[in-house]
Amino acid sequence: MTTVEQDTILRNVPVELFLGGSSRPASDGLRIPVYDPATGEEIACVASASVADGLAAVTAAHEAASGWAATAPRARSEILRRAFELMTGRAEELAALIVLENGKTLVDARAEVAYAAEFFRWYAEEAVRAGGTVQTAPSGANRILVLRKPIGVSVLVTPWNFPAAMATRKIGPALAAGCTVVLKPASETPLTALAIAQILTEAGVPAGVVNVLPSARSGPVVQAMLNDPRVRKLSFTGSTEVGRHLLAGAAKTVVSSSMELGGNAPFLVFDDADLDVAVDMAMVAKMRNGGEACTAANRFYVQRGVAAEFTARLTERMEAQKMGHGLDPGVSLGPLVNAASRDKVAQLVEATVALGASVVTGGTIVDGPGYFYPPTVLAEVPPGAPVLVEEIFGPVAPVAAFDDEAEAVAMANDSEYGLVSYVCTRDLGKGLRVAEAMDSGMVGLNRGVVSDPAAPFGGTKQSGLGREGGHDGLLEFTESQYIAVEW
Numbered sequence: 001m002t003t004v005e006q007d008t009i010l011r012n013v014p015v016e017l018f019l020g021g022s023s024r025p026a027s028d029g030l031r032i033p034v035y036d037p038a039t040g041e042e043i044a045c046v047a048s049a050s051v052a053d054g055l056a057a058v059t060a061a062h063e064a065a066s067g068w069a070a071t072a073p074r075a076r077s078e079i080l081r082r083a084f085e086l087m088t089g090r091a092e093e094l095a096a097l098i099v100l101e102n103g104k105t106l107v108d109a110r111a112e113v114a115y116a117a118e119f120f121r122w123y124a125e126e127a128v129r130a131g132g133t134v135q136t137a138p139s140g141a142n143r144i145l146v147l148r149k150p151i152g153v154s155v156l157v158t159p160w161n162f163p164a165a166m167a168t169r170k171i172g173p174a175l176a177a178g179c180t181v182v183l184k185p186a187s188e189t190p191l192t193a194l195a196i197a198q199i200l201t202e203a204g205v206p207a208g209v210v211n212v213l214p215s216a217r218s219g220p221v222v223q224a225m226l227n228d229p230r231v232r233k234l235s236f237t238g239s240t241e242v243g244r245h246l247l248a249g250a251a252k253t254v255v256s257s258s259m260e261l262g263g264n265a266p267f268l269v270f271d272d273a274d275l276d277v278a279v280d281m282a283m284v285a286k287m288r289n290g291g292e293a294c295t296a297a298n299r300f301y302v303q304r305g306v307a308a309e310f311t312a313r314l315t316e317r318m319e320a321q322k323m324g325h326g327l328d329p330g331v332s333l334g335p336l337v338n339a340a341s342r343d344k345v346a347q348l349v350e351a352t353v354a355l356g357a358s359v360v361t362g363g364t365i366v367d368g369p370g371y372f373y374p375p376t377v378l379a380e381v382p383p384g385a386p387v388l389v390e391e392i393f394g395p396v397a398p399v400a401a402f403d404d405e406a407e408a409v410a411m412a413n414d415s416e417y418g419l420v421s422y423v424c425t426r427d428l429g430k431g432l433r434v435a436e437a438m439d440s441g442m443v444g445l446n447r448g449v450v451s452d453p454a455a456p457f458g459g460t461k462q463s464g465l466g467r468e469g470g471h472d473g474l475l476e477f478t479e480s481q482y483i484a485v486e487w
């Protein structure tokens, strides 16, 4: 991609709040600079919503709510289908935009756009299948009729690591269910969300149904919206720390809350695994998005007999990665999103090495510009080391050995998180037994990627509440209404 093409993409991207069907600056004129993490240079400056803007967006969403809920499911479905087609048609521009504001490679960004668009297609199909039930009461006296109604105005808050997919994974089911939304994207990556709002408008979404408000004042703006009785749903994706805070905020007005939070995925390799498959899987599970994924393999537990061999092969693949600007062809690892993220990764590695782990490759910050951290493998990582306990969110693979299945299961489940686990073995019986023993919402069995718009995505323990994707994702934006009826 040339500099001219980049400039064209950035010039065409909206930078104002998208509120009530039109673009406008923040009520008090404040703005947020957006940086390219590979260079540290400012690439755009977007409007930063105030509390007044947040409440105006709730008004717009509330005013559009009854009309959208009354729109025929088939009509809502066709709008979502058009959004899928528009997004797919603009995949290259959107992918480049994601690279510019997030830093990931073009390969990862293209995959994200395809995955993100699929949520519009899947929920176009689900919009006509919200369903409901009817049954005879056990007493035989009446019927039990259950309707699935749109839950109402929904506040959506998304992170920077998948700026397109985390937005469509919420907007798709909300619109399919008949809800109107206010989306607050992460301040690091607001451009993709604003571009998606433009696509939805072109697809035929009426004014007020989707509002997008970047804001550097997330806390007060989101809390003001949650305090507003017209808001009925909060759907959040981000860190466990912020999720806990928002749950407490939602409790004040008893707002229904879905939480997709942090992860600390264990990756188990048994000694009967095909090590070629295990290493391929490990590279995907660890290095997709440069390790900045909630589903990233965070802890590699390898059966003792194959630990050295696995570590050597993984190291060879990690050392073959090419770091650089995500738009450069051949680059397989971009920068981390900002200096704070890079420094946190470096601190976790330093603290772990201080406890006795050895650095097999990588392990030191690369000089700027940009926020680069090299592919890193740590061996003989002791139990309780910070890299095993905390979400790394970077290209660091800590390896520790286990002796038997029971020990592997205990080590994997020894975490406050429970989003996803990975298991590699050629013995399918053992694989399924271990998968079932994982205290996590998802398991990749001989697969390094679990994400699929048709599957329920979500975690146990402090990784979250509720599920996104699949039919479950639609139900999160509905409320049952039971009518006791005699006829």
Ligand code: NAD
Pocket (backbone or CB within 6 Å): 157, 158, 159, 160, 161, 162, 166, 184, 185, 186, 187, 218, 219, 220, 222, 223, 237, 238, 239, 240, 242, 243, 245, 246, 259, 260, 261, 262, 263, 293, 294, 295, 391, 419, 459, 463, 464
């Ligand atoms: P974050 O929690 O810092 O921010 C997420 C969003 O919340 C952003 O839009 C941010 O502006 C907003 N926010 C921050 N403080 C807020 C407050 N006080 N009130 C209201 N909103 C607030 O997370 P992040 O750094 O953007 O993303 C990385 C985290 O997201 C990781 O922990 C990762 O595991 C998690 N994540 C989870 C999933 C999942 O599906 N489980 C998917 C992607 C990312």
